[in-house]
Amino acid sequence: MIDFEYARASDVADAVRRIASDPTAKFIAGGTNLIDLMKGNVERPSRLIDISRLPLKTVEKTAAGGVVIGALVPNSDLSYHPLIEQQYPLLASAIRAGASQQLRNMASTGGNLLQRTRCYYFYDTATPCNKREPGSGCSAIKGLNRMHAILGTSDACIATHPSDMCVGLAALEAKVHVMGPGGERTIVFEDFHRLPGETPHLDTNLHPDEIVTTIELPARGFATNYTYLKIRDRLSYAFALVSVAAALELDGGTITEARLALGGVAHKPWRDPAAEAALRGQAGDQTSFARAADLLLRDAKRFAHNAFKIDLARRAIVRALTQAAQGTPQSQSDKKIR
């Protein structure tokens, strides 16, 4: 990491102008992932445009009863914000399941959306990796792939998206507002991250000259029946093997609305409309939960070391839906899974 220039953007328009004029430039806000990758020569921007001082740091109610979150709100602040804790405790919980408090203090909301995979091979420049060096091959497919994807993989890449927060945002159907040289546009969360396909070097559908300005949450917060259940190799400060964001609305014992998003299993937070539809109108019981899990995992594909994830995901989905239905969300500090 050396040989880049540094510039500070004065406002959002200035930031867009600067990035548009230099295709090898990158924005930096929290830097928790970018600096890490730059030290290993995985990312090699010629210029860093510091957006950390832009006025995108508020969390505000929208007229529609939702919330709009500035892209530069630190993850920790977001998780403790009263609006989030009260209306979207699923998001608060998902954020607290990720990284460490120090990293959450640094990382921005927008940056969290853009963090890159933790695939070993992506990080080691001595090995082939299509995501890092397009066309060089995927080492993980035939290599060490215990942590890798089981859904939405391609012959070019089986990496997973590492964020916990994004799994919560996916379940809540957030929208991402971005600004580019052509003005503003909105990307629904579902379309924000990509599957690897033949272009695994592209993680998202954000254009290189665009900046994330805000993330908007619709009014529906699922504050009563939700959970974020993260399964990992140690009890904190590790990336998910499988994580599940589950959110339900219930009328008596009947599910009227269901959201289910998975982390650690795909190149993006994984949602499946069929699985959610299968829950609606059903009793909130083990049978319907198991059916939804089976639906969601119907096309799951195993590799040499990650076959366990399919069964683990199935069980985690059922457990998370049970926690959500009972209104007993998983604590992120008491590690007993209730």
Added chain:
Amino acid sequence: MVSRIPVTLVVNGIETQLEVTPWTTLLDALRDHLHLTGTKKGCDHGQCGACTVLIDGRRVNSCLTLTVMKDGAEVTTIEGLATDGALHPLQQAFIDHDAFQCGYCTPGQICSAAGLLAEGKARTEDEIRELMSGNICRCGAYPNIVAAIHQAMGAMGSAS
């Protein structure tokens, strides 16, 4: 010629002028430029917490912080916790509870714990454990670290 950028930091209460390259992390600036070697480099990638310092009162990993981005910030390191020679309650509690062995993660643990106390989010032992999990102690002093933080919470009147 490598461009150097002037930066002003308030380090442990003292206004400090620096000229750094864009790629100088706060950790390297503290250790190599300011010779404040109390802040430790354990991984340089945000995976261990040994480099934890407080910026404007919040705990962060200084290894992933670019110095140029923190122009004007207040930085508190382990060297700045004691006042007039009297140890910070956390420092004393770490000694009392033998909350370290080799001492290398200790400055980061103590700065992290100071951040934790300021946040006011940890009440139970489980919450302390979880919110201190960003600081790895390979000597395995964790139970003593939790006990020390408990003691300091009492001493500072922030227990509830």
Added chain:
Amino acid sequence: MAPTIGTPTSRVDGHAKVTGEARYAAEFDAPGLAYGSIVGSTIAKGRIARIDASEALRVQGVIDVLTHLNRPHMAEGGGADEDPYRDDVAPEGSPFRPLYDDRIVFSGQPVALVLAETWEAARYAASQVRVDYDEEPHVTDLHRRRDDAVALRERTKVRGDADTAFAAAEVRHAGEYFIAMEHHNPMELFASTVIWDGDGKLTVYDKTQGVQNVQCYLCGVFEMKPEDVRVVSPFVGGAFGSGLRPQYSVALAVMAARALQRSVRLVLTRRQMYTLGYRPGTIERVALGAKADGTLEAVTHEAIGMTSQFEDFARNDTTWSGTLYRSATAKYDHKLARLDVSTPCDMRAPGAATGVYALECAMDELAVALKLDPLELRYRNYSDRDQNEDMPFTSKKLRECYRQGAEAFGWSKRDPQPRAMRDGSELVGWGMATGVWEALQMKTAVRILLTANGHAEVACATSDIGTGTYTIMAQVAADMLGLPLDSISVKLGDSTLPHSPVEGGSWTAASVSNAIASTAKAIRTELLQLAQKMPQSPLAGATPDDVALVDGRIVSKQDAARAVPIADAMRHAAVDRIEQETSADFDEDDGYARNTHSAIFAEVKVDEQLGVIRVTRVVSAVAAGRILNTKTAKSQIMGSVVGGIGMALHEETLIDHDLGRIMNADIAEYHVPVNADVHEIEVIFVDEPDDIVNPLGIKGVGEIGIVGVAAAIANAIYHATGKRVRDLPITLDKLQG
């Protein structure tokens, strides 16, 4: 003044460590310091075809790029008996020589060293060095080489005919266990700051467990005189064995300083730390045969460990059953699989941590087969003699460890049936295991300088890697000299100090303490002589053994009224300082076995559906002779238990065998326990007086705490789930199905 030995005394270096004043190897400064950054090979085996450093040399601030083609002169080495690259604790073979020639023997091996005015410029330029290789096929997979493993020279006598006895036994258990390759991952990165003192003289601040070992190595490799190389290491940020041998980094830093004739700092990256030594992945097969009442009749223990192609590293994995249990027959076998990897090295309780894991899991499985309580099985086979050597122990209070540990844990309330105990959604498991280690001691010298103002300086070239050496040295000296703790200053970690072996094997506390005692006796003798020269000396006619140093006075043991203040004796003789240096040499050929022992009881809670494992409670009862400092010793055991939790549940270095390369070379994907993984740990020290092991009865506690912990946890997981996982680490996927 009350004695400090045996009390919970706070660390004397605690203030330095909590204030950031303690300085580690990378934290010493010098004018004109240059910074190094290492380029590592990307292949596991072959030759360097070409190195192009031209881009790197163009990076602003780069001074030079050293490779095997342009490096300064180094000794030849290469396997001769007097190989200068062999250090005090080198295994058999021909040590790795950095930047020596074009040969690549492990992935990540240093192939170039970039030197620059700043660390960042060096790091960046290192990424610009282009290396082409002529690659050769490699093998890095232990399992692929297990059938080609070579036998070690026989270590122990075989007792009887274990094969026949096993075949005839009423109840048998045989199982194969696997312990994954692990890296020490001390928090401090390996670092060396070499100060160019002029005229070729060097002061080397190094992260090491043996300053004199490093000094000797550097003198050999660079053909330097001992007086021209001083190695200093006042604080070491953890090591766990990784600092026993000199690392290639210190050789490269010295090479660079000599090439540039200026001071150089070289710090490894965390990724590069994985190219150093490690706990070897080991396959262990244990077969136990017993009578129906549990009496052991046959023990077979076979190990296959990994090593490099150039050194045969092995420690005793297989004979521990003979230290713990009675068995008429036993057979041990140890083989090494030579792979295209770097050489393993000692890691906390080398051999025992792995071998006893297998043995103690096998004992648990035998207990299940016998329908016998696992603790009862240990009692029934308890041995008061070392079975391998047929010798008594200097002391063995293992029975007390079992008793006190079981009581503190509540073992008697255990339902023997697996899956019988639960806590809501979690299955609860209770497991136990035995730990054992050696009580070693090595010749060590200590110098004491006593000044008339009542202050003493105690000096020895040993290390404190977090073990508390500073503190116990101060305690022993304070008690032996009759001075308050704060009147003692301790010097260690400097090659110019009196001789010490590397700090390892748990031998430091015993070795240094007894050396302090013998030196203190020399001081006492000299003081008595001075006191007896005083007119009407109350100590006239007394011998050194008749007096003690107490509260700043030389006092008759028979009559406390007969005493002379130390200061008066020195002042009368016009002596303002007394200096003595002696060595403690240990004659161990006395027909005794010397060991520490422990009993570990662990509780796990396992989520029945998801397999998430939590270690909720551990009791470790340890018999390790005299405990010098109950506070720091307790921390040592507690930390070892945490290490054992990592070994049981988390730690595994992952090699991509196609690439021959370690892939989780960081501490995000190589998991060690974090705070949330650790709950209640109770440490009990069982009283174990021992006047045979050494004059002070000290056995050491650095290793014993980790031995058996992984087995106790694995056994608890079996008890919770009914599923026996023999491969470490026990990650949740292994509980599936």
